[in-house]
Amino acid sequence: MLPIVARTIFRIQERLLGRGTFAIVRQLEESQWWPRERLDALRASRLAELVSSAYEHTPYWREVMDRHGIAAGQVRSLADLRRFPLLDKATLRSRRDEMTRRDLRRVQLVRTSGSTNEALQFHTSSIREAHINAARIRGHRWIGVNKGDKEVYFWGAPVELNAQDRLKRLRDRMVNDMLTSALIISPQTAPEYVARWAGWRVKCLFGFPSCMVLLAQMAASLGVDLSVLKRRGLKAVCATAEVLGANRGIIADAFGVPVYDSFGLREAGLIGHECEHGTMHATDEQLILETIDPVTGNSTEGEGELVVTNLVGLAMPLIRYRTGDAVTLSATPCPCGRSLGGLTISGGRMLDFVVTSQGRWVGGVAFIYTMRAIRGVVKFQVHQERIGQLRVLLAVDKEFSADGVEQVRNVVAKRLGCDDEILVELVDDIQPAPSGKYRPVVSKVAWQLRAGDAFPPKV
Numbered sequence: 085m086l087p088i089v090a091r092t093i094f095r096i097q098e099r100l101l102g103r104g105t106f107a108i109v110r111q112l113e114e115s116q117w118w119p120r121e122r123l124d125a126l127r128a129s130r131l132a133e134l135v136s137s138a139y140e141h142t143p144y145w146r147e148v149m150d151r152h153g154i155a156a157g158q159v160r161s162l163a164d165l166r167r168f169p170l171l172d173k174a175t176l177r178s179r180r181d182e183m184t185r186r187d188l189r190r191v192q193l194v195r196t197s198g199s200t201n202e203a204l205q206f207h208t209s210s211i212r213e214a215h216i217n218a219a220r221i222r223g224h225r226w227i228g229v230n231k232g233d234k235e236v237y238f239w240g241a242p243v244e245l246n247a248q249d250r251l252k253r254l255r256d257r258m259v260n261d262m263l264t265s266a267l268i269i270s271p272q273t274a275p276e277y278v279a280r281w282a283g284w285r286v287k288c289l290f291g292f293p294s295c296m297v298l299l300a301q302m303a304a305s306l307g308v309d310l311s312v313l314k315r316r317g318l319k320a321v322c323a324t325a326e327v328l329g330a331n332r333g334i335i336a337d338a339f340g341v342p343v344y345d346s347f348g349l350r351e352a353g354l355i356g357h358e359c360e361h362g363t364m365h366a367t368d369e370q371l372i373l374e375t376i377d378p379v380t381g382n383s384t385e386g387e388g389e390l391v392v393t394n395l396v397g398l399a400m401p402l403i404r405y406r407t408g409d410a411v412t413l414s415a416t417p418c419p420c421g422r423s424l425g426g427l428t429i430s431g432g433r434m435l436d437f438v439v440t441s442q443g444r445w446v447g448g449v450a451f452i453y454t455m456r457a458i459r460g461v462v463k464f465q466v467h468q469e470r471i472g473q474l475r476v477l478l479a480v481d482k483e484f485s486a487d488g489v490e491q492v493r494n495v496v497a498k499r500l501g502c503d504d505e506i507l508v509e510l511v512d513d514i515q516p517a518p519s520g521k522y523r524p525v526v527s528k529v530a531w532q533l534r535a536g537d538a539f540p541p542k543v
């Protein structure tokens with residue numbers, strides 16, 4: 085599909101969904117160049133509107149503000165905002181309905197795994213989704229990728245498709261988005277993916293860095309030439325959802341194109357996207373970002389746990405929401421000249437793989453999607469010490485059913501596609517690594533295999 089045709093179809097789709105996405109993109113394209121004072125004035129007025137709306141329409145926020153003596157009309161600055169208590173995931177989970185506005189149209193409940201794999205459900209509206217889509221479109225334009233250009237989502241997509249999934253795939257294709265499941269990567273599928281993407285002439289590859297690194301390593305060991313993608317039009321790789329770190333260099337070398345990072349949380353919005361100079365810019369028009377000391381909860385300057393206030397999510401106001409991610413915020417000007425603030429991510433999700441006795445590499449992302457379907461799973465971690473066996477640790481809440489362990493064993497077995505042994509253990513809690521990075525999969529096997537001569541293993 086020609087990019088301009090795909091873009092037009094996307095435009096029509098968004099309009100049918102009641103989203104003014106492109107009007108917001110146009111606003112964002114202007115506001116990114118405004119003087120900082122003007123940007124801050126916009127944020128202050130959006131904050132005032134958010135707080136008034138929250139007080140007026142939601143019992144939870146009314147109670148919080150009354151308890152803390154916060155008058156709705158008097159919240160206009162970051163200092164005012166800091167009078168609100170922090171909002172944690174447990175409260176979001178337990179009091180969700182009391183935080184939701186009931187009078188708005190097109191409000192829907194969505195489910196997320198969250199950045200630290202704590203499953204969450206929250207309410208969103210068409211308008212909020214339009215803001216997020218628009219921010220993403222703007223961020224992609226910074227790196228030379230326009231909406232309508234061909235983009236592969238190397239993503240956690242279902243492998244077995246039902247009718248609704250098929251319809252969605254067709255719709256994606258019409259706007260030049262191609263979904264390729266990163267749930268399972270094997271010596272059979274890796275060359276197929278590369279051939280499919282090259283044949284389609286993909287311009288931007290978007291997805292989990294861990295999966296791209298594995299694909300690159302597998303391609304190298306199988307003698308599959310990745311440079312064909314660049315020759316066929318690949319311009320950029322855009323990473324998301326994980327700490328990029330050293331993987332940036334590995335991916336850039338393998339694909340021969342620049343690698344950019346983006347950072348979003350389903351419940352909080354698109355937090356940041358890298359510009360052409362490699363600065364991750366905050367979506368300042370839509371969010372107020374703060375940092376706190378994760379232990380005391382006190383505000384910090386620059387470095388700390390990221391706390392987000394979403395200025396455009398009126399359907400379910402998120403005010404001072406603790407993300408659990410470690411970041412450093414900065415106001416240092418970027419050579420690109422945009423007045424948006426900058427951030428770097430120092431903690432977050434790191435994905436690894438387990439390897440089945442059939443030679444399939446099943447990534448952390450696959451388990452995130454699998455566990456999402458089980459009620460009552462709050463956190464999980466999969467351990468693999470040797471091929472043929474997995475240990476699944478689960479921290480659960482009261483919604484976890486009596487046959488939950490059996491359910492977990494079944495869905496994991498289905499995902500693995502073989503009868504490797506699966507041990508399920510209930511634990512009180514699962515802590516992130518000392519670095520603050522949350523690892524859904526901890527696998528000795530994957531690292532040993534990758535370091536060995538016989539990679540990928542022939543089994």
Ligand SMILES: [Zn+2]
Nearest residue numbers: 359363418420
């Ligand atoms: Zn910049």
